[in-house]
Amino acid sequence: MTEEKCELCGEFSALKKSHLMPKSIYKAIARTFQPHDSAPVWASRSQKSAYYSNSQITKRLLCGACEDRFNKNGEKYVVGKCMKNAQTFELKRLLNCSSPSIHVNGSSYFDPKDIPKLNSEKFIYFAASIVWRVTVTDWGNDDISNLENALPNEFKRPLQQYLLNKAEFPKNIYITVCVDDDVDPVPIMSLPSGDIENDMHLSFFIPGIKFNVFLGANADLELSSTLSSLGINMIYMYRSFRESYEYQQMKHLVNSELSPKGKLAKQSGSS
Numbered sequence: 001m002t003e004e005k006c007e008l009c010g011e012f013s014a015l016k017k018s019h020l021m022p023k024s025i026y027k028a029i030a031r032t033f034q035p036h037d038s039a040p041v042w043a044s045r046s047q048k049s050a051y052y053s054n055s056q057i058t059k060r061l062l063c064g065a066c067e068d069r070f071n072k073n074g075e076k077y078v079v080g081k082c083m084k085n086a087q088t089f090e091l092k093r094l095l096n097c098s099s100p101s102i103h104v105n106g107s108s109y110f111d112p113k114d115i116p117k118l119n120s121e122k123f124i125y126f127a128a129s130i131v132w133r134v135t136v137t138d139w140g141n142d143d144i145s146n147l148e149n150a151l152p153n154e155f156k157r158p159l160q161q162y163l164l165n166k167a168e169f170p171k172n173i174y175i176t177v178c179v180d181d182d183v184d185p186v187p188i189m190s191l192p193s194g195d196i197e198n199d200m201h202l203s204f205f206i207p208g209i210k211f212n213v214f215l216g217a218n219a220d221l222e223l224s225s226t227l228s229s230l231g232i233n234m235i236y237m238y239r240s241f242r243e244s245y246e247y248q249q250m251k252h253l254v255n256s257e258l259s260p261k262g263k264l265a266k267q268s269g270s271s
């Protein structure tokens with residue numbers, strides 16, 4: 001078997017087919033949300049269409065040891081805490097029985113210390129691994145092509161060292177974890193999006209949870225100064241996903257710009 005260089009650790013070995021977004025999330029969506037037998041709806045801006053698909057974005061990127069590292073340091077734990085259905089959502093349950101200690105401009109936020117039963121380090125690792133993998137290579141997908149090589153070196157190398165467990169998480173990267181508190185929550189998974197060059201910000205959804213990652217203190221001065229004064233890099237908060245800008249944008253995209261294809265087109269009666 002051909003040996004290639006692992007993008008993360010640099011060792012040569014038979015590389016695995018790595019996923020951009022964890023395979024376990026697709027499984028969770030397909031299994032637990034209605035209709036049970038179907039694939040998730042895939043909405044693509046670049047293809048201007050929406051359709052049922054199990055197609056996943058993959059690339060031979062990491063060696064077995066690094067795949068394992070990603071899985072056990074973040075993915076497995078975080079996916080276990082995301083929304084499985086309206087009743088089963090472990091992260092939200094943990095927030096519901098904790099009290100937020102951060103109050104800024106009338107809003108309340110949870111310090112990781114407010115939720116002692118939650119392993120927040122795994123949430124940080126997971127968010128870091130998604131930001132690193134989406135920016136480190138060409139995934140062959142037009143929806144995320146603007147992110148290829150977009151991470152400045154001042155963040156790229158420290159993130160890589162952190163993901164290899166050789167360094168602490170970079171002090172100048174800040175993460176907010178938003179938990180959907182709508183009564184009738186919508187399962188959303190999105191590819192990472194954002195304008196790193198101008199906003200130094202990336203975000204992505206997994207069911208029930210939105211991650212925002214801010215690169216550098218200037219990306220959001222109020223957030224970075226609040227978090228720095230507390231000596232933390234991440235906070236949790238409740239948000240209505242239905243009211244969020246991203247959800248409204250997605251709804252607009254699906255309703256107006258995308259054409260339903262295949263089975264989805266038949267169901268929506270527009271084929």
Ligand SMILES: [Zn+2]
Pocket residue numbers: 006007008009010011062063064065066067
């Ligand atoms: Zn490796």
